[in-house]
Amino acid sequence: MITMKNFIAEDDPILRQVAEPVQFPLSEEDEQLIEKMREFLINSQTPEIAEEYNLRPGVGVAAPQLGISKQIFAIYLTEFDEEGNVTDVIIDEVFINPRILKHSVKKIALSEGEGCLSVPRSVPGIVPRPKRVTFEYQDIEGDYYEAKLTDYEAIVIQHEIDHLKGILFYDHIDAENPWETDDNTSIL
DSSP: OOOGGGSOOTTOGGGGSOOBOOOSSOOHHHHHHHHHHHHHHHHHTSHHHHHHHTOOOOSEEEGGGGTOOBSEEEEEEEEEOTTSOEEEEEEEEEEEEEEEEEEOSSEEEOTTOOOBTTBOSOOOSOOOEESEEEEEEEOTTOOEEEEEEEHHHHHHHHHHHHHHTTOOGGGGSOSSSTTOOOTTEEEO
């Protein structure tokens, strides 16, 4: 089971490297990694388990965050009711060797900024990202898919793809004016 102690520190050089492409068929090691990544995300969003193991909630996790230089990430994105119970699963997928094909000129950012499981501190500022992205990826069988996402889902995908490129979310924050946006950026 992955816990917070498995996440490498933000100053670890592996988080600044371009991750290696994954070969198919997947190795047993890759299959186990994928299973554990997905399990972590579900556990981190289950209040009782998260509290018991002191897990920070996450919607995505990339292999480099666990010290493994491979182009793999998992996303488990859900909707919750007022009591914190999951009402709908929006994305429950593993993405391998993803590549952004095109993106919008219009940008979007979260009003409270972004966070990251590899960055155990608050980094204030707006993280502008393309509002819409079209990307391709492989699934666990090696089959290729193309997907289009907008708004929050597009932000999540781009955050995880950045991990595979050696980029952290705060690299996108304007150091001099962290909360300023331009006319091309909408706030979510």
